[in-house]
Amino acid sequence: MISDDFDGDIGDSEFIKSIFEHKCELTQNINSSKDNYVLHIAPKGGRNNGNIAVAYSKVPENIIDIDFSKENKDLLFIAKMNGKIDVYDLRCNITVQQFSDTTSNTNNFRNLTCLALSPSSTLISAGTELYEGDAFILFWDSRKTTFLGGYWQSHKDDITQVKFHSNDPNKLASGSTDGLINIYDISHSNEDEALIDTFNTESSVESIMWCKEKNKDHICCATHTCEIQLWSTNTGNLTKSFSRKKLSLSIQRKSEAHCYVASVYRNFLDQVFILVGSNFEKDKCMRTLKVSGNELEPIYLLPKNEQIIRCSWNDAKGNLLITGGEKGILNVWKIS
Structure with missing residues (x-):
C-alpha cells in the first residue's frame, strides 16, 4: 500500500513519455513575484488573440x-x-x-x-x-x-x-x-x-x-x-x-491524496481537457487528460513546470496554453 505521505510516477520516465505521446514545449517563462499568486487569466479579444490580462493575489482591493x-x-x-x-x-x-x-x-x-x-x-x-x-x-x-x-x-x-x-x-x-x-x-x-x-x-x-x-x-x-x-x-x-482516484491513475501517479485539478477547458471541437497535477512537496508534476467517451485519455506532459497551477487559458486552435500559479510564474506552452 502506498502511503498518503508519498507520491511518484507509477512507471519510469520512458514509460510516462510513451503514455503521453503529444508534445508540449515551454516557450516562455515570465516570473513576476514568488510571493504573488497568479489567480486569473483573461484573453483580450477572444480565444483567437494571444493577448491576455492577469490578476494577481496581492492587490489592495x-x-x-x-x-x-x-x-x-x-x-x-x-x-x-x-x-x-x-x-x-x-x-x-x-x-x-x-x-x-x-x-x-x-x-x-x-x-x-x-x-x-x-x-x-x-x-x-x-x-x-x-x-x-x-x-x-x-x-x-x-x-x-x-x-x-x-x-x-x-x-x-x-x-x-x-x-x-x-x-x-x-x-x-x-x-x-x-x-x-x-x-x-x-x-x-x-x-x-x-x-x-x-x-x-x-x-x-x-x-x-x-x-x-x-x-x-x-x-x-x-x-x-x-x-x-x-x-x-x-x-x-x-x-x-x-473520481480523484481515476484522475490520479490516469496521469500515472501513485497517490490520489496529492492529486489536484488545476483547470478544465475545451478546444474548438468542444472536447473537454483537464489539467491534473500532484501537490506532493510542491511537486512539478502537471499533465493533461482528454475526456474521450467514458474514459480519460492521456494527452501531454507539461515539462519544466515549477509551480502548483491555479489558472490557465488556451487559444481557439488548441496549440497554445498559458498557465499561472502559486509562484507568480506565467508559462506559455506550445502544443503539437
Whole structure:
C-alpha cells in the first residue's frame, strides 16, 4: 500500500513519455513575484488573440475575477471582493464605469466571489458569499450601470461560479459550495420561474463550464474533492463522473491524496481537457487528460513546470496554453 505521505510516477520516465505521446514545449517563462499568486487569466479579444490580462493575489482591493468585454476588446471588467465591479479602459488607462449592489448597505457589502459577462457583454452577473443566510446572484445592465436585481433562494452557501451560455444570453449556470449546479432562464425576473433545473453533485462545486456532448449542452463541473462530473442540461442526468482516484491513475501517479485539478477547458471541437497535477512537496508534476467517451485519455506532459497551477487559458486552435500559479510564474506552452 502506498502511503498518503508519498507520491511518484507509477512507471519510469520512458514509460510516462510513451503514455503521453503529444508534445508540449515551454516557450516562455515570465516570473513576476514568488510571493504573488497568479489567480486569473483573461484573453483580450477572444480565444483567437494571444493577448491576455492577469490578476494577481496581492492587490489592495482583492480582485476575485476579470474578463474582457466581448464587444470592445479594450474594456476590462474587474470584479472585487468589496462588492464592486470596475470597467477599465486600456486606451486611456482609467476606470470608466463602476457597478455595485445599490440595495446593500455600503458599510456592510456582500462579498463578490465570481463574475460572468453575457455573449454580448450587455449583461453582467456576479455571485456572492453567503450573506445573512442567503447567497446572491446579482445582475447589471452594462450599458447603463443599472442594477437589475438578483436571485437569492436557490443556493444555501457561497456561490463559486456563474457562467453564461455562449450562444443563449438568457441561459445562466451557477455553482456553489452547497454542492448544487443551477440552470436559469434569466428572461424571468421571478426566481422560481427562472430556475430550470438543479443538479446535486453531492460535493462542493469549485468550477463549472458549458460544453457539448453529442451536440447536446452539458455542464462540466470540477468539485473541491477533485472529481469531474458532466451533467446533461437536456435530461438532467449525470452522464460522466471521474473520481480523484481515476484522475490520479490516469496521469500515472501513485497517490490520489496529492492529486489536484488545476483547470478544465475545451478546444474548438468542444472536447473537454483537464489539467491534473500532484501537490506532493510542491511537486512539478502537471499533465493533461482528454475526456474521450467514458474514459480519460492521456494527452501531454507539461515539462519544466515549477509551480502548483491555479489558472490557465488556451487559444481557439488548441496549440497554445498559458498557465499561472502559486509562484507568480506565467508559462506559455506550445502544443503539437
